[in-house]
Every structure is written in C-alpha cells, then in structure tokens.
Amino acid sequence: xxxxxxxxxxLEQKIVRYKLQDVNEPNLYRDVFPYSExxxxxxNHRHVNINMPRDIWIxxxxxxxxxxxVEPYTVKQIVDLYKLMSKLSGPxxxxxxxxxxxxxxxxREALDKCRELGLKFPEITTWIRASREDFKLVRDLxxxxxxxxxxxxxxxxxxxxxxxxxxxxxxxxxTISDAFEAGVMPRCHLEDITRAxxxxxxxxxVNEVMKMSREAGIPVRIRACDxxxxxxxxxxxxIPRSVPGIIYGLQHYSDVPSEMLEWHGHNxxxxxxxxxxxxxxxxxxxxNCSLLGIGERTGNVPLEAMxxxxxxxxxxxDGMDPTAITEIADYFRKEIGYKIPPMTPFVGRxxxxxxxxxxxxxxxxDEEIYNIFDTAKILNRRPTVMLGQNSGLAGIxxxxxxxxxxxxAEAIDxxxxxxxxxxxWIDAQYADGRQTTLSVVELEEKIEELSNGALRxx
Numbered sequence: 001x002x003x004x005x006x007x008x009x010x011l012e013q014k015i016v017r018y019k020l021q022d023v024n025e026p027n028l029y030r031d032v033f034p035y036s037e038x039x040x041x042x043x044n045h046r047h048v049n050i051n052m053p054r055d056i057w058i059x060x061x062x063x064x065x066x067x068x069x070v071e072p073y074t075v076k077q078i079v080d081l082y083k084l085m086s087k088l089s090g091p092x093x094x095x096x097x098x099x100x101x102x103x104x105x106x107x108r109e110a111l112d113k114c115r116e117l118g119l120k121f122p123e124i125t126t127w128i129r130a131s132r133e134d135f136k137l138v139r140d141l142x143x144x145x146x147x148x149x150x151x152x153x154x155x156x157x158x159x160x161x162x163x164x165x166x167x168x169x170x171x172x173x174x175t176i177s178d179a180f181e182a183g184v185m186p187r188c189h190l191e192d193i194t195r196a197x198x199x200x201x202x203x204x205x206v207n208e209v210m211k212m213s214r215e216a217g218i219p220v221r222i223r224a225c226d227x228x229x230x231x232x233x234x235x236x237x238x239i240p241r242s243v244p245g246i247i248y249g250l251q252h253y254s255d256v257p258s259e260m261l262e263w264h265g266h267n268x269x270x271x272x273x274x275x276x277x278x279x280x281x282x283x284x285x286x287x288n289c290s291l292l293g294i295g296e297r298t299g300n301v302p303l304e305a306m307x308x309x310x311x312x313x314x315x316x317x318d319g320m321d322p323t324a325i326t327e328i329a330d331y332f333r334k335e336i337g338y339k340i341p342p343m344t345p346f347v348g349r350x351x352x353x354x355x356x357x358x359x360x361x362x363x364x365x366d367e368e369i370y371n372i373f374d375t376a377k378i379l380n381r382r383p384t385v386m387l388g389q390n391s392g393l394a395g396i397x398x399x400x401x402x403x404x405x406x407x408x409a410e411a412i413d414x415x416x417x418x419x420x421x422x423x424x425w426i427d428a429q430y431a432d433g434r435q436t437t438l439s440v441v442e443l444e445e446k447i448e449e450l451s452n453g454a455l456r457x458x
Contacts, residue, residue: 052281056286
C-alpha cells in the first residue's frame with residue numbers, strides 16, 4: 001500500500017510499524033563491538049538524504065552531565081554560569097534549554113535561584129531516572145519539562161538492569177505516564193542508542209511513547225544519546241552506529257517531528273561535534289552540549305563549538321553574543337579553577353597564538369593570513385604570538401605591539417633597535433640551554449631595561 005507522505009509530498013510505501021522483539025539473549029552486536037578490538041564501522045550502502053529542519057537550536061547539560069565529571073559547582077557558580085549562558089543565547093534563545101539535577105538540597109537551591117532571575121532563555125528543565133519516586137521530586141517543583149533516563153541498549157537492559165526488554169519498557173512507560181498525568185512534558189533520554197537494537201526495541205518503544213503523547217495531548221521530546229561516542233556521521237553506515245540512519249529512522253518509523261528530536265553525543269572517538277552537526281543536517285532540531293565540552297570520560301559536545309557550527313550553517317549568529325564565550329572561559333579559569341587545555345579551540349589560551357616566526361611575520365603584515373577569523377571582533381580576543389627560541393624579529397615586534405597596545409602610529413617594526421636587542425637577548429637565553437618559553441613578566445622587565453623605561457605595561 002502506498003500513500004502521500006506529509007513530509008516529502010511524494011507517494012511512499014506505507015511505513016512499517018515495528019513491534020517489540022522481546023528476546024531471551026541480548027543483542028550485543030559482537031561483530032561490530034568485539035570489545036577486545038577497536039569497534040568496527042560497517043557499511044550497508046543505504047543513502048539518507050540531508051533534511052535540515054527550518055529551526056535548529058542548542059540545549060545544555062552543563063549542570064547535569066557536566067557536573068558528573070568535575071568537582072560539583074557551587075550555587076553561586078551555577079547562577080553565574082547560567083547568566084553568562086543566557087547572554088550567549090541572545091534574545092531568540094538559540095541556546096534553548098539547560099537541565100538540572102534535583103536530588104540534593106544544593107541542586108534545588110541552584111535551580112530556584114536561576115528561576116528567580118526571570119530569564120527567558122535558556123529554559124530550566126530537570127533530569128530524573130525512570131522511577132516514580134524520582135518523578136515526585138520534579139512534580140513538586142512545578143517544572144514544565146523533565147528528562148527521563150530510558151536506557152535502550154541490551155548492554156544496559158540485560159547486563160546493568162538484569163532485566164528484559166518487556167519489563168524495562170513497561171517500567172519506562174509507567175514513569176512517562178505519570179509525567180503526562182501531571183501535565184509535565186517528558187524528554188526521553190535514549191541512553192546508549194548507538195549500541196541498541198534499533199528496530200527490535202528503540203522504534204517500538206518510541207512508537208508507544210508517541211501514541212501516549214497523542215492520547216495525552218502533550219508533546220514528548222526524544223533525545224538520542226550517543227553515550228559512548230560510537231556514532232558515525234557517514235551516510236551509508238549500518239544501524240546502530242549511523243547518525244543519519246538514527247535520525248531518519250526516528251522520524252520515518254516513529255513519526256518524531258524535527259522540533260521534538262534532539263542529539264546528545266560524547267567525544268570518545270573525536271566525533272562529537274561532527275556527529276552533532278550531522279544530526280542537525282539530517283533532521284534533528286536540537287543538539288545537546290555542555291560548556292567547554294565538560295562531561296563523562298572524554299566529554300560532551302562543546303557548546304561553544306556548536307555556536308560556531310550554527311553560525312557556519314546559518315550564516316549568522318542570530319542574536320547570540322559570542323564574546324560571552326570568552327567570559328565563560330575566563331570564569332572557569334579564574335573563579336572555578338578549571339584548567340582549560342591551552343590548544344582548545346575558541347577558549348584555550350593558545351587557540352589564536354602562534355609561536356613560529358614565519359607565521360608571526362604574516363600576522364604583522366596582515367592578521368588574516370594566520371587567524372581563523374576576526375577573533376577580536378567575534379570573541380573579544382586578539383591574535384597574539386608566544387616568544388621562544390623560534391621567534392623571529394617579526395614575532396617579537398608583533399608581540400610588543402600587542403602587549404603594549406601600541407597604536408598604528410606608535411607601532412614598531414622588525415627593524416627597530418629595541419626588537420633587534422631583544423632578539424639578541426632571547427637567542428642568548430636559548431644558547432645557554434633554556435627549554436621553556438619566556439614569561440610575560442620576564443619579557444616586560446627586559447623591555448623596560450632595554451628601552452630605559454620608555455615602554456612600560458600600563
């Protein structure tokens with residue numbers, strides 16, 4: 001039987017409705033996940049078309065998944081970061097939501113103080129396990145939407161919960177039913193979807209959830225969680241690892257609309273950002289991230305990375321304020337004491353710093369030659385150089401101009417006597433066996449000496 005698809009407006013074969021396959025033995029995909037070897041990437045050569053939603057956005061898990069891998073944030077730190085996140089989000093709420101734990105007194109205090117700010121974005125949501133006891137915590141808070149953990153791979157169902165698909169599915173549906181009855185919108189976190197039996201459990205389960213949603217008249221959000229970072233962005237890879245295939249399948253076989261579909265990924269195989277962008281491209285409106293990518297093991301999708309991915313795909317920040325990213329990075333360093341790896345894109349101290357003399361020469365002539373974009377305008381961070389044994393005259397001149405904020409009229413070039421003298425001193429340092437780069441304090445003291453105090457850091 002064929003019928004007109006409301007999505008494509010083409011005649012298509014009637015969609016198959018998959019039923020739960022309640023197996024006796026877990027499907028662990030051992031041919032793909034042998035464990036004693038690197039996971040394999042298997043292809044089936046089935047092509048999925050790009051299907052970018054009209055609206056895409058970012059959601060945040062800094063105060064939930066992010067807190068699971070660092071020392072818990074204080075209430076003040078959560079409030080401060082929430083305000084900075086709101087600034088970054090902008091008036092149109094591109095950073096749509098952020099989720100909170102609700103288990104401790106501190107969790108609930110932080111949630112209340114953030115709600116008291118009255119900020120529209122990001123909307124505050126919560127996260128609970130699929131139990132009626134947990135749901136009581138959310139119901140009492142009066143939250144509009146809550147995430148519910150619904151682990152979906154047989155690794156979790158059989159090995160972690162010592163259960164079977166039917167029992168687990170019924171347990172999940174009971175908690176979701178409680179949410180609907182209380183008028184709370186559930187967000188189903190399909191944990192470990194990239195190792196799950198997609199057609200034997202995931203699709204039948206989501207079909208039941210969507211049916212309950214229609215009956216309750218309350219929407220439900222589906223979050224596809226690549227818990228172990230196994231997702232693959234290539235279009236012709238087999239389920240369960242195919243990101244395009246997962247997004248397509250949830251839409252095509254379970255009727256999940258784009259605005260109710262979200263991707264949550266981890267970076268175990270360096271694919272977190274690419275997988276998140278792929279989820280956008282193939283039909284998910286939301287991608288779930290954390291500030292600086294802080295999260296379990298290798299971390300989540302860095303929120304700041306998806307801000308730039310969004311701008312690249314849309315051609316605009318759409319009201320987001322990317323200078324807040326620099327403020328957030330500074331806050332993590334100075335107030336929280338978190339050590340950001342210096343080479344981290346957009347937030348690391350060295351992300352737009354060059355050490356090579358030949359690169360510094362290019363920066364001195366035109367910063368566009370060796371800077372990825374106007375970082376001063378977009379991130380409020382000017383490109384700079386680090387002085388060491390490979391620094392040439394041009395690099396030293398560039399560093400002096402930037403460090404002392406010299407105007408175009410005051411700027412010195414690589415032929416200036418001060419630059420030549422400083423290079424001779426630097427070369428002598430390394431000729432004596434020095435291995436480390438030069439500190440700002442050392443350089444400023446030497447420059448003050450060589451310039452007879454004419455240049456001092458203001």
